[in-house]
Amino acid sequence: MSDDLIDLDGGQTRMEVAYGSDDGDNDSSAIVAKKEASLGAIFEQNYRPWDGNLGPRWVRNYAIFRHHVFGLFTSKGHRHYNPFVRLTILVIFIGAISPIAMLFFSSLFGAGPDSFIDKMWGINRSNLWGQVLGYFPRNLCYWPLLTALVVGGMISDDRRNGTSAIYFSRPVTRVDYTLMKYLSVAVVLGFVIVFSYMAYYTLAIVFKGEGWGFLIDTLPLFLSGLLCSLLLVITYTSIGLALSSISQSRFFSAIAFLSIIYGTKLVALLVDLQFETSILYVLSPYDCLAHLGQWLLGLELNYSHSLSLSVVSLIMMNLISIMILISRVSSLEVTRE
């Protein structure tokens, strides 16, 4: 249609139309006048180098980090977290620190070390393990939901809305971007998971009025549990962010994360019950962590396969997720996809 409406003779240059680059303007063309334009002027373009001072890299990165993390508490000027998400995270956090309340009550009543409350919530190997890796409710409801909600739109929103351009049109590298996104998610997860764990341990000692001996006795256990919680945060963050970087839809990443966590666990359970082999648990991120955690805390192992398989699988999961994340972020287009 362009041919019969516009005379192409004058213009020898066919130029891609500058606007709407992605709209497929393949067959429209701009006609650039060669000689006909007698009126008009060409302005000489002078580009002066910008010689201002760029803030140090960490300041820029901190701004990204702050943008994501502070958004949890105040949405003014920071990443907007849905009020519903905030409420859920609050509920999860309260759920995670509920043993502290129990221990507080037990200290009020002066319950002894053999009391029911102490067995259920006091410091021991199983409880330190359970505070991070217990299945119900923490790993069945709390942590997967928390990760799904936090991770959901972390990168996929940028893909969808093209807001990654906000970062990449500034002196922020993709490495910084990825790193800060990762750190933000890890810190939010860590705030709930690791912080609640540390608070639980510290306050349990305070409330029960334990002495230095108890502290020294239980410190290795505490540190093992801390390691577990850090591994949990890292693994969930890797998987979640990788999923978030795959899709444009925040819900896809959230649901995909949940389906990975639940699906693998459930299939492994089915196979374990039916065929009496626990090998499929290596596919489940949670079970790999739980297996490692049981070993670290010196608990009886629930799994019949070798621990090294779980560890290898855990490392593979993290590696694959981070590789996906890196490749997806490096291919992130600055325009809206």
Added chain:
Amino acid sequence: MDDQGRKLSETVWTQLDRKAGAITELTIRQLRNRISTWVVLGVGVLLISLLLAFYIDSIRANFEPIDNDGDSEDWDNDGYPLGQEMIYGTSDYDTNNYPGSSEYVYLGDIDYNDQPRTHYGNHTWLYATGYFTPTWIDEEAESPFSYYNWIDWGSRGIDCPDGSPFDDWTYFQSPSYCALENGTYVVFGASFAGEGEISVEPGWSAEWGYMTESFFVEKHPKSMYIDEDPINGIDDDGDCLKDEYQTEDNSPNDSNRNGISCDVEWIYDQNGNLVSIRADNNVDEDPDDSEHIGESSHRTFIIGTGKIAFVMILGLFLPLFLALGLVRDESENGTLHYLLSKPIHRGEFILYRLLGYLGIVVSYTVMLILIVALITSLIGPGDSIVRLSDYPVWMGIALATILVLTAYGSIFNTVGLVMPKYGVYICILYGIWEFLMGLFTITIPNASITMLSVSHWAIQIIDAVVMISWSDTSLIQQKADAFGLETGISFFWHPPVHTLETGNPFVALIISVVIMLSISIGMIAIGQSIFRNKEIM
């Protein structure tokens, strides 16, 4: 006029049909064009193939007959397997003692202080120490038991020492003998057969008896003692009834203490429902693997796959991925305007969108179920080539899955419409709730809180269909429990709960189907009425 009216109504219906077809087709093509759809469906196929791989592997490994109680072994190498020796009451660790072998019968003895200390006769002598003056020695005779000190006449005995041979009794090595010059043998703790007079050395003893006639017993092949007791409550192979040497007081085996030896007690409640089965030892101890373990783990596989893989995983996640955005995404993208500017009612629109979604997921699950059903029914245990009795159960699983997909689809779609902003979070929370309730329904079917979930009713459908199609499942379950067979069927299957106290699975089936359908229809109706009054920007 009448003719015209019919024509008109025909047109209305065919037009409706065309609209439905167009939107359904559009939805299917739309879903088909999304990569995430294929990822989700692919993951589902992977999951099912993984389960199938485990199933095939276990069919190969587990259903080969295993001798659970070890009575096919021939420990003493006499050619008779343990089971046959048990039946004949012979020893399984004595080569010379086997079914049909001649047995020693005690006649008399001379103890260390009995008087007189001589005895004459044609006997089999055991543990004799003294002087034996033979009339005839049966050099060909065989020891009734391999461990008796049978004298090997073929090899010459040692020469007797001078003086009394019993002074230095360490001289002899049992069983041994030496011949005196007068033809008398000095025997020391030896067993042998022959006629003559024995003079037992004071302080020592001798025993005599006779051997019964041996008779020929055909050796049973080992395979007879693998899977020899099918579970029927009868000691088919007789190893309980003949198992006397294991009970010290020789009393009949009655480990379930009901006064009847070697039986299986079935305990019923007052309604006539089987409560438990308790078996005596060695009854039904080696059930036929392919018939029982094979059967029950085959059923467990089908039930477990149906409940967990199809209803809980596919049934929950397919709608989460595919149904949530059916209308919501359209209105977010603005493409809804194209569809709604056509003469189509908004309520119809929701329905057709759901139909399109169901078109994909239903054909997908039905296809998956068909493949799994075909493979498992072909290679599953049983004599027939195809296990036809599996198909009603697979149909029940398909029904439950389709109903779950419909219910979740309409719920998620409606929630996405009602709350475009928070809907997805609600759906995620709701999904976790359903997941939890599904797990609870499998483990604690009687809990009433689980009735507040869709997955509970879907699992009820499967339970009911299993009871209808495989009416002996609860029997198998009881047997598995009673005989300690770990097949997992007790975990995965419970009789349906909601039978209105009748115990009839059809009641549970109908109730569950009706409830799930009304959830779906109710949700669609809510979605329609909300969508109808929704202003679309």
Added chain:
Amino acid sequence: MSEDNKTPSVILENVSKWYGQVMGINDVSLAIDGGVTGILGPNGAGKSTLFKLLMGRLKPSQGSVKLFGIDPWSDTSPYRRIGYVSESERLYDWMTAQDFVSTLARLHGMTREEANARAEHVLDFVGLHDVRHKEIGKYSKGMRQRVKIAHALVHDPDLIILDEPLHGCDPIARTSIMNVIRELGSQGKTVLVSSHILEEIERITEQIVILHNGRLLALGNLYAIRDLLDKHPHRIMITTDEPRKLASAFISEEPVYGVRFPEEGKLEIQTNDLSAAHSVLPRVIVNSKVSVSRIDNPDDNLESLLGYLIGGT
């Protein structure tokens, strides 16, 4: 059908629509029938709200909307005779134009074959026949607009509503879409076109509706409206080498009451009667033998028109 023809296709009676505190449409009464009508107004004037009310997307807060005598909010039957091009830019990028249009045609109850034939015909009409089997995602913006128009025309509607059909198009696409709209108007259909650019509407139709802040400002022929505003001065801008010579020739003419020289080489004529001024203009210029390179009506844009209308009421 025959009864409907007596009443106008579109009737709005005292329609108001507010979103919370914000007025979208404020007490608008309209009756539109036959030919092309341009709905003019700046952004936020209520054009899209008006169309969404017409299409039953929104429920009027007050008043009544009737399409062919039927309330579109509660009844979808008028849609059989309406084609609607929304302002939404999103399309199903994975579909071909042929598929897209025929799928939507089937929603009118056509059979697959009918729909395919209609789609082909209508894509030919909007000039996309050659590329109709290409995926929409590969189309340019102008082509996408024409696909949207095609889907609205597929069932041969009596009323066509086009919400900013020229938005974001290059001049070529714009021209071809305008041709399509003019063609529709000449076929005797009722066409509603919204735009915030007067020039566009001017090239399509003279019949306009002007909306501003949700209020109906004017209704009728574009030039008739201008002429109603005679008491306001109109300006004609002439670019010439000898503005003073030309000015002296003009100043003696009846409709002209003032001249200005806003910048070098330009002459501004002020008049109370635009059409009279225009009628004397060629004569004066020819007589004065001054070479004129350009004549502009700077007031003939929407802003100035609106300025007059708002100032005048």
